[in-house]
Amino acid sequence: MSSSSDMTKNIHQGRNVKRFREMMSIKQEALAYELGGDWTQKRVSLLEQKETIEKDILDQIANILKVPADAIKNFDEETAIFNIQNNYEGSNASTGTIGIFQNCDINPVEKLFQVLEENKLLYERLLKAEQDKNELLTRIVEGKLNQK
Structure with a gap:
Protein backbone atom coordinates (compact mmCIF):
# COMPACT_ATOMS: atom_id res chain seq x y z
CA MET A 1 0.00 0.00 0.00
CA ASN A 92 -21.63 -7.29 -7.80
CA ALA A 93 -24.87 -9.23 -8.04
CA SER A 94 -24.97 -9.90 -4.30
CA THR A 95 -25.05 -6.17 -3.50
CA GLY A 96 -26.76 -4.83 -6.60
CA THR A 97 -30.48 -4.55 -7.24
CA ILE A 98 -30.66 -8.13 -8.43
CA GLY A 99 -29.21 -9.27 -5.11
CA ILE A 100 -31.77 -7.27 -3.16
CA PHE A 101 -34.71 -9.02 -4.82
CA GLN A 102 -33.30 -12.53 -5.06
CA ASN A 103 -35.16 -13.78 -1.99
CA CYS A 104 -38.26 -11.70 -2.57
CA ASP A 105 -41.59 -13.58 -2.60
CA ILE A 106 -43.63 -10.80 -4.21
CA ASN A 107 -45.18 -11.63 -7.56
CA PRO A 108 -45.88 -8.30 -9.28
CA VAL A 109 -48.71 -9.67 -11.43
CA GLU A 110 -50.37 -11.22 -8.41
CA LYS A 111 -49.99 -7.95 -6.52
CA LEU A 112 -51.59 -6.07 -9.43
CA PHE A 113 -54.61 -8.37 -9.44
CA GLN A 114 -54.91 -7.98 -5.67
CA VAL A 115 -54.98 -4.18 -6.01
CA LEU A 116 -57.52 -4.40 -8.86
CA GLU A 117 -59.75 -6.62 -6.72
CA GLU A 118 -59.54 -4.15 -3.83
CA ASN A 119 -60.49 -1.31 -6.21
CA LYS A 120 -63.44 -3.36 -7.47
CA LEU A 121 -64.70 -3.95 -3.93
CA LEU A 122 -64.34 -0.25 -3.08
CA TYR A 123 -66.25 0.68 -6.23
CA GLU A 124 -69.05 -1.77 -5.38
CA ARG A 125 -69.31 -0.32 -1.85
CA LEU A 126 -69.45 3.20 -3.27
CA LEU A 127 -72.12 2.17 -5.77
CA LYS A 128 -74.19 0.52 -3.00
CA ALA A 129 -73.91 3.68 -0.86
CA GLU A 130 -75.12 5.80 -3.81
CA GLN A 131 -78.05 3.42 -4.40
CA ASP A 132 -79.01 3.60 -0.70
CA LYS A 133 -78.83 7.39 -0.83
CA ASN A 134 -81.02 7.47 -3.95
CA GLU A 135 -83.60 5.18 -2.31
CA LEU A 136 -83.66 7.39 0.78
CA LEU A 137 -84.10 10.53 -1.31
CA THR A 138 -86.85 8.86 -3.33
CA ARG A 139 -88.73 7.93 -0.12
CA ILE A 140 -88.32 11.46 1.22
CA VAL A 141 -89.65 13.01 -2.01
CA GLU A 142 -92.55 10.53 -2.19
CA GLY A 143 -93.40 11.22 1.45
CA LYS A 144 -93.51 14.96 0.84
CA LEU A 145 -95.64 14.50 -2.29
CA ASN A 146 -98.12 12.33 -0.33
CA GLN A 147 -98.40 15.03 2.35
CA LYS A 148 -99.55 17.66 -0.16
Missing part, protein backbone atom coordinates in the same frame (compact mmCIF):
# COMPACT_ATOMS: atom_id res chain seq x y z
CA SER A 2 1.35 3.41 -0.87
CA SER A 3 1.65 6.22 1.62
CA SER A 4 -0.27 9.48 1.30
CA SER A 5 2.87 11.28 0.12
CA ASP A 6 3.19 8.80 -2.76
CA MET A 7 -0.41 9.44 -3.74
CA THR A 8 0.17 13.21 -3.75
CA LYS A 9 3.09 12.79 -6.14
CA ASN A 10 0.87 10.94 -8.65
CA ILE A 11 -1.71 13.71 -8.84
CA HIS A 12 -1.14 15.86 -11.90
CA GLN A 13 -2.91 19.16 -11.28
CA GLY A 14 -2.56 20.35 -14.87
CA ARG A 15 -4.29 17.24 -16.17
CA ASN A 16 -6.98 17.73 -13.56
CA VAL A 17 -7.54 21.30 -14.76
CA LYS A 18 -7.93 19.91 -18.28
CA ARG A 19 -10.37 17.20 -17.11
CA PHE A 20 -12.56 19.65 -15.21
CA ARG A 21 -12.38 22.20 -18.03
CA GLU A 22 -13.47 19.58 -20.57
CA MET A 23 -16.26 18.32 -18.28
CA MET A 24 -17.58 21.90 -18.22
CA SER A 25 -17.24 22.12 -22.04
CA ILE A 26 -14.95 25.13 -21.74
CA LYS A 27 -12.28 25.63 -24.38
CA GLN A 28 -8.75 26.70 -23.58
CA GLU A 29 -9.39 30.04 -25.30
CA ALA A 30 -12.42 30.70 -23.08
CA LEU A 31 -10.46 29.83 -19.93
CA ALA A 32 -7.65 32.15 -21.05
CA TYR A 33 -10.17 34.94 -21.63
CA GLU A 34 -11.69 34.43 -18.17
CA LEU A 35 -8.23 34.47 -16.57
CA GLY A 36 -7.67 37.79 -18.32
CA GLY A 37 -4.39 39.69 -18.59
CA ASP A 38 -1.75 38.07 -20.72
CA TRP A 39 -3.35 34.61 -20.72
CA THR A 40 -3.59 32.90 -24.10
CA GLN A 41 -4.71 29.50 -25.34
CA LYS A 42 -1.04 28.47 -25.58
CA ARG A 43 -0.38 29.50 -21.97
CA VAL A 44 -3.41 27.50 -20.77
CA SER A 45 -2.13 24.53 -22.76
CA LEU A 46 1.28 24.83 -21.08
CA LEU A 47 -0.42 25.18 -17.68
CA GLU A 48 -2.32 21.94 -18.26
CA GLN A 49 1.00 20.18 -18.78
CA LYS A 50 2.37 21.25 -15.38
CA GLU A 51 2.29 18.72 -12.58
CA THR A 52 1.77 21.38 -9.91
CA ILE A 53 0.11 24.77 -10.28
CA GLU A 54 0.60 27.85 -8.13
CA LYS A 55 -2.09 28.26 -5.49
CA ASP A 56 -3.37 31.67 -6.64
CA ILE A 57 -3.73 30.51 -10.26
CA LEU A 58 -5.36 27.27 -9.15
CA ASP A 59 -7.83 29.26 -7.03
CA GLN A 60 -8.67 31.49 -10.01
CA ILE A 61 -9.22 28.50 -12.28
CA ALA A 62 -11.34 26.74 -9.65
CA ASN A 63 -13.47 29.87 -9.33
CA ILE A 64 -13.94 30.08 -13.11
CA LEU A 65 -14.78 26.36 -13.40
CA LYS A 66 -17.02 26.61 -10.30
CA VAL A 67 -15.34 23.67 -8.58
CA PRO A 68 -13.46 23.57 -5.27
CA ALA A 69 -9.71 24.12 -5.62
CA ASP A 70 -9.20 20.99 -3.51
CA ALA A 71 -11.02 18.97 -6.16
CA ILE A 72 -8.43 20.00 -8.72
CA LYS A 73 -5.55 19.50 -6.27
CA ASN A 74 -6.62 16.07 -5.03
CA PHE A 75 -8.48 14.40 -7.91
CA ASP A 76 -6.79 11.07 -8.66
CA GLU A 77 -8.08 9.30 -11.76
CA GLU A 78 -6.88 5.86 -10.67
CA THR A 79 -8.65 6.15 -7.32
CA ALA A 80 -11.82 7.43 -9.01
CA ILE A 81 -11.83 4.54 -11.49
CA PHE A 82 -11.17 2.04 -8.69
CA ASN A 83 -14.07 3.45 -6.65
CA ILE A 84 -16.43 3.42 -9.61
CA GLN A 85 -15.53 -0.15 -10.53
CA ASN A 86 -15.86 -1.45 -6.99
CA ASN A 87 -18.88 0.55 -5.89
CA TYR A 88 -20.97 0.45 -9.04
CA GLU A 89 -24.36 -0.95 -8.10
CA GLY A 90 -24.39 -3.57 -10.86
CA SER A 91 -20.79 -4.71 -10.44
